[in-house]
Amino acid sequence: MSDPHAAAVPLPTHHAAAMRGRDPHEHHRVATPLELLFDLTFVIAFGVAGSQLAHLLAEGHYAAGLMGFGFAMFAICWAWVNFSWFASAFDTDDWIYRLTTMVQMAGVLILALGLPQMFESIDNGAHVDNGVMVLGYIVMRVAMIFQWLRAARQTADRRSACLSYVTAIAIAQIGWIAVILIDMPLLPTFLCVVTLTLIEMLGPILAERRGGGTPWHAHHIAERYGLLAIITLGEGVVGTVASISAIVGEQGWSLDAILICVAGTGLTFGMWWLYFLLPSGQILHRFRNRAFPWGYGHILIFASIAATGAGLHVAAYYIEHKAHIGEVAAVLTVAVPVFAYVTLVFAHYVYLLRKMETFYLGLMIGMTAVVVLSILCAAAGINMTTCLIILVFAPLVPVVGYEIKGHRYGNAALQRALEA
Structure with missing residues (x-):
């Protein structure tokens, strides 16, 4: 039961206040x-x-x-x-x-x-x-x-x-x-x-080199970037819906429509999972000077996410026979940004932890092989749906590898970084 004598939390007011700067070490700082x-x-x-x-x-x-x-x-x-x-x-x-x-x-x-x-x-x-x-x-x-x-x-x-x-x-x-x-x-x-x-x-x-810079909050800014990544991933969901609508419009509900749903959703979900393996907040809190390469590099990450969603739209155009490009080119519009995205997230991970593991390189090779396989399948005349299903495994290869074994290397590297 609640305490009847507990003081009421004051209602918020938004009167003009002095802009003194926030505490960069403030606890529980979250997006407003x-x-x-x-x-x-x-x-x-x-x-x-x-x-x-x-x-x-x-x-x-x-x-x-x-x-x-x-x-x-x-x-x-x-x-x-x-x-x-x-x-x-x-x-x-x-x-x-x-x-x-x-x-x-x-x-x-x-x-x-x-x-x-x-x-x-x-x-x-x-x-x-x-x-x-x-x-x-x-x-x-x-x-x-x-x-x-x-x-x-x-x-x-x-x-x-x-x-x-x-x-x-x-x-x-x-x-x-x-x-x-x-x-x-x-x-x-x-x-x-x-x-x-x-x-x-x-x-x-x-x-930021003048007068001590500004009091930005590392964990807060890491959360803000993560939230924008989720917003950008919404383009993948929209592209998936467009592709499903194209198939349903052409042939009604079918196995292809279900597989496209699995492919688009799985691809978006895998990209989301991979992004949030980055230890951004902890590293930026400890090493504030790493913020600019990390922050500017994210522009490329956001672009690759949005381009993946655009590629799924192109797949919809191709399925509806409204595209003036071949199947290989249509698959490339998804495969290239997915490859760029996984590579960029990997590069950010290595940059933050300053540690390159052979195991991670193996995961990147596996991811590359999946992307190449999807393109080769398109060149061999295998339908678009199957190529996209194959492409789902591109972000999943590093995700599964990390969850099974890679996290051990990551934890050790993070501990070394924070103790440096």
């Missing part, structure tokens, strides 16, 4: 409801980017699809990174912070609305039409600069780092606006994009 709400806008953005990639791949427009998808994924992930690391360090959850976050959410939605015309412009070979995307970034960036200026004013010991973030964000944003206003061919535009991307990524590195 506001952060989860913010992440929902990225469901839309990932969905639009994956849909556009699937359409272009199914048409055989590989270069345009991959270039547009790379640009889109960096823009989407970078918008999320900007907010999430700031929130990990300075989340006051007062009404000012909440309303500013709402403005940033609106910017993400504007960014998502601009993705189709960006893909179309690249496919047409003209200049990159990213005007609406940059407008979304302007909305987000104005709010983000306001957040950093507020933190700089109210957190004296972190002022230098906060103002460095303001400078880097402002310079990069001016550059993006210039790219819109100056009509350039595709190649010069691409070079400008590369330059501005480098500015974007170097800015936080330089800022």
